[in-house]
Amino acid sequence: MSEARSEYKLKNPPDDAISSVRFAPKTSYVLIVSSWDSYVRLYDVLGNTVRTKYTHNQSPVLDTLMTEANRVFSGALDGTIISCDITGDQKYTVGQHEDAVRCLEFSEDKNIIASGSWDRLVKLWDARSLGPIGVHSQQDQVYTMSVKDEMLIVGTSSRKIIVWDLRNMSQPFQQRDSLLKYQTRCVRIFPNKQGYVLSSIEGRVAVEYFDSNPEVQKKKYAFKCHRIKEQGMECIYPVNAISFHFSHSTFATGGADGFVNVWDGFNKKRLCQFHRYPTGISSLAFSNCGSVLAIGCSYLGELDETPQPALEDCIFIRNVTDQETKPK
Template identity: 30%
Template sequence: MFRQPPKDAEISQPPTDTVSEIAFSPNSYLLAGSSWDNQVRVWDIQNNGTSTGKAAYSHEAPALCCAWSRDRNKGRMLDVATGQAVQIAQHDDTIRCIRFVEGDNASPIVATGSWDKTVKYWDLRQPSPLGVVTLNERIYAMDSLHPLMVVGTADRKVHVFDLNNPTQPFKTLDSPLKWQTRSLSCFVKKDGFAVGSIEGRHPVTGTFCTAGSDGSIVFWDKDARQKLKSFTNLGGPVLSTTISGDGKILAYATGYDWSKGFQHNDGTTKSTIFLHSIAEEDVKPRTK
């Protein structure tokens, strides 16, 4: 049965179905979440862990991803101040990933990755894509910190892009993991990236966190290849995590992950989001 983890605050008005992705605004305590109930929601998180609904809008189908602009509180594009939402991208199949990829003082450029095997770049001021990259397989994961962008595909390839030349992969690598790529995350120093898979392990390669269907979250020091802190029994599979821009709040979504199909979804695993206050000693690399 579902039980709330101790000391972690549950988000107000959580999604009514499985959460696909959550993301903190890089400049504020605004938290966005996309869900299989077709909704994208935005919450305003307070320092004491309370939260209030800020904005929401509906898609015509499940929303599988969300992202924030660096200098605008918008997502796909939802203007949080006005509540207006407009379509900014179009693919021939499901859009699985979306990231803002602009550099400092640059135009608002969005990259989308789709199961139609393409990555498209969009200037929010224009209706047609700026560029299209066709890959060999469906896009399953993507992350970017300008000028680095990495894209994971269904054939266990990881395509590395230099966004100064965005329509041609800089290099293509085989995933170091044996199974399907589920997540990618660029290092803050932009000198590498982490890969997550369905097999339940990860590359321990800075500090970052991993989470999984075993209902646990682990903080790691990639340089020392050392586990820093573990949290277990979090009420169900952990579906997505995000850390606030100042590094003080960890948000994590729990719910049924559909790994065993519809017939095993008995409704006892609640779809929700929790907020965890990060203690410095839990994530600070330890002195050798």
């Protein structure tokens, strides 16, 4: 029986921290989830069931994605990249980094998988043949990436933002320092490719633009968020996740404070805030049509003392409305 409520929790969640939630392309009912329990799970969110899962050789999985060809890719702490054909449940080792694979991105336009690693490299792979295409140094550890068509953006451990054009990887298209003073946590490209949204561990989000024209650069800004006043003190939380609504170009942020906010970045407005979730938000994903938001909740060690009893790792599916996500 399918779920019809505005929000519900998925059954059979991962047994350890959730590292990534992503919808399969062009669906709002197939969700791919990676976890530190070494598994990748594929959920049918309408039926609230686990359709299939596979293990990543007992290594924590830090990111996953799915292409239109029913092929799932995942990257793990041990540096391996695995591809699984979910129709035949066949696994292949695509390649290896010398350190953890922190993030994976797929360019449907170029049919390329990009893997970013703590070994300071981005590697490119052919999504069909699974063969290697190129290896590109990023100067520092790769913490986050985003792809839109031919555009690849990389956020590194030293707060560098490196922009690449997948059509010509001989040198970066742009390099700049983050507008934010503290460690980069997540970056996502605008749906129209004019700029990107960036978050940090210090409760801030920046909106920046690629065009170097001074008039365009005047539009960039940063703002505070995911901060809570408790007992007369302001507690500042990392902003772990960003996800764009592809139709409205608004975006959601998820923080270690357990809140999800939806923002109109162009008009500098917060559109709404959902209720507080049981623990921090580790990952967010709008479905392609924008009607569903997947919310991964996990404690990621951001507090001085580990909560006791241990906080539950869980995934919420929220059916969102235009009132919550459309610019006003």
